[in-house]
Amino acid sequence: DGGITQSPKYLFRKEGQNVTLSCEQNLNHDAMYWYRQDPGQGLRLIYYSQIVNDFQKGDIAEGYSVSREKKESFPLTVTSAQKNPTAFYLCASSTEGANGYTFGSGTRLTVV
Amino acid sequence: SQQGEEDPQALSIQEGENATMNCSYKTSINNLQWYRQNSGRGLVHLILIRSNEREKHSGRLRVTLDTSKKSSSLLITASRAADTASYFCATHTYGGYTGKLIFGQGTTLQVKP
Secondary structure, X not given: OOOEEXXXXXXXXXXXXXXXXXXXXXXXXXXXXXXXXXXXXXXXEEEEEEEOOEEEEOOOOOOEEEOOOEOOEXXXXXXXXXXXXXXXEXXXXXXXXXXXXXXXXXXXXXXX | OOOOEEEOOEEEEEOOOOEEEEEEOOOOEEEEEXXXXXXXXXXXXXXXXXXXXXEEEEOOEEEEEEXXXXXXXXXXXXXXXXXXXXXXXXXXXXXXXXXXXXXXXXXXXXXXX
């Protein structure tokens, strides 16, 4: 079945540590996105990528980094510069024209 | 930046009743989409309405769009307990990257059996 896979489902980070969240899709979608969701809140865009080897900052990119070396993969690194990383992270993909995103099931990141 | 504002923030109804959620936005849009999120899960795309459309149906869902008022509504008819979830509107705006969506804060719907 086609879809988006995010891993891990739960992730714990120590203070000062970088962690990487995985996002893989087999939908042949060109565009991929990372969103952050805080409790009771909507989604805020972190980074997005239209095409391999190209990505753009979203509204809250500080403290995060991404890469897009393959069409299928768009990993997100939460760096130690992100001061409040505890949140639910959602990856999505779409065809050109935003005719509906397909979302992964999310990664819940907690700082311990 | 959040473009969409949803109303109400929370809604509780009995099974069989209709549920209406509203979304307002600020700038001109290309299309508006509604998504559903079950607790702790990803979002699922429900329906898309383009700026030149006024109403769209999909099963028990009915979406309206009023571009003059910059607002949309989602109606779920004959609600079921399984409809319990958060519902988000998302707007696709002109300019910049064509595929970028901006999401509202969401409406939490509880359907009591």
